[in-house]
Amino acid sequence: MSSEYVFPPPAVVSIPVAGQKARFPVHRIYCVGRNYEEHAKEMGFTGREPPFFFMKPADALVVVDDGATGEIGYPSLTKNLHHEIELVAAIGTGGKGILAADAHKHIFGYAVGLDMTRRDLQNDMKKQGRPWEIGKAYEQSAPIGPIVPVAAAGDVENAEISVQVNGTDRQRSTVAKLIWNIAETIEHLSAAWELQPGDLIYTGTPEGVAAVVAGDTLVGEVKGLPVLTVKVV
Ligand code: MN
Numbered sequence: 001m002s003s004e005y006v007f008p009p010p011a012v013v014s015i016p017v018a019g020q021k022a023r024f025p026v027h028r029i030y031c032v033g034r035n036y037e038e039h040a041k042e043m044g045f046t047g048r049e050p051p052f053f054f055m056k057p058a059d060a061l062v063v064v065d066d067g068a069t070g071e072i073g074y075p076s077l078t079k080n081l082h083h084e085i086e087l088v089a090a091i092g093t094g095g096k097g098i099l100a101a102d103a104h105k106h107i108f109g110y111a112v113g114l115d116m117t118r119r120d121l122q123n124d125m126k127k128q129g130r131p132w133e134i135g136k137a138y139e140q141s142a143p144i145g146p147i148v149p150v151a152a153a154g155d156v157e158n159a160e161i162s163v164q165v166n167g168t169d170r171q172r173s174t175v176a177k178l179i180w181n182i183a184e185t186i187e188h189l190s191a192a193w194e195l196q197p198g199d200l201i202y203t204g205t206p207e208g209v210a211a212v213v214a215g216d217t218l219v220g221e222v223k224g225l226p227v228l229t230v231k232v233v
Contacts, residue, residue: 012025015061015090017147017149018109020149024090025198028196029061030189030193030199031054031115031204033051033052035179035203035204035205036178036204039205039208040179048179053188053189053192054136056202060142062230063144064144064228068229069230069231070228070231073232073233075118077118079120081117082116082119083116083165083220084116085205086112087110087161087182087222088144089186089201090109090111091199092107092108093108094195096190100186106195108197109147109150109152110222110225111200111228113144114143115142116140116141118134144200144228157175157176157182158175159222159225161174161175163221165217165219170210171208175203178203185203214232215233218230218231218232
């Protein structure tokens with residue numbers, strides 16, 4: 001028996017890559033807050049403000065293969081679990097102080113993600129000026145589909161983005177409506193943190209966030225990327 005660790009270390013969290021056998025090993029998950037104007041308004045804000053970020057742990061991911069239905073358990077403590085459909089950018093080359101003009105060189109590919117949120121707990125923390133982790137960074141809070149390499153992903157920055165719950169539209173917009181586009185987001189992020197290969201950026205959600213309950217099935221889509229299907233159990 002190995003004596004290198006006092007208990008077995010957790011496995012590396014990784015995501016399948018479309019068209020490749022090798023998987024994408026995950027380092028960190030960065031998330032952008034209020035990055036679509038109509039969503040900022042529905043959350044009680046007016047629109048463009050400097051981008052701001054929060055994180056989720058890598059092991060909050062629920063990795064769903066192409067064509068599969070993932071499952072997330074309805075989380076503890078909340079009575080108001082919200083979906084946020086998001087385009088996710090996957091970083092392949094790290095760096096700090098990256099300029100927007102150079103940012104695309106750092107992107108490996110794109111995926112569809114859900115930033116699941118215990119909204120009641122997040123709102124309580126906001127009111128008290130406390131950190132959001134209890135609302136945002138809990139287990140299974142970050143479902144994600146396969147990563148599509150940039151060359152195969154098409155024009156995701158102008159793609160339609162949507163989520164349906166039980167077959168009914170909840171959110172439908174276009175990634176073109178991002179307040180801070182992906183290049184600008186990478187510039188801001190990499191001014192504050194040194195980006196690493198394996199980092200994921202959940203780029204924000206459009207308007208229409210709402211509650212789901214156990215038994216609901218979510219179908220998230222960014223045109224050009226594999227559909228993300230998740231059931232709440
Ligand atoms: Mn979000």
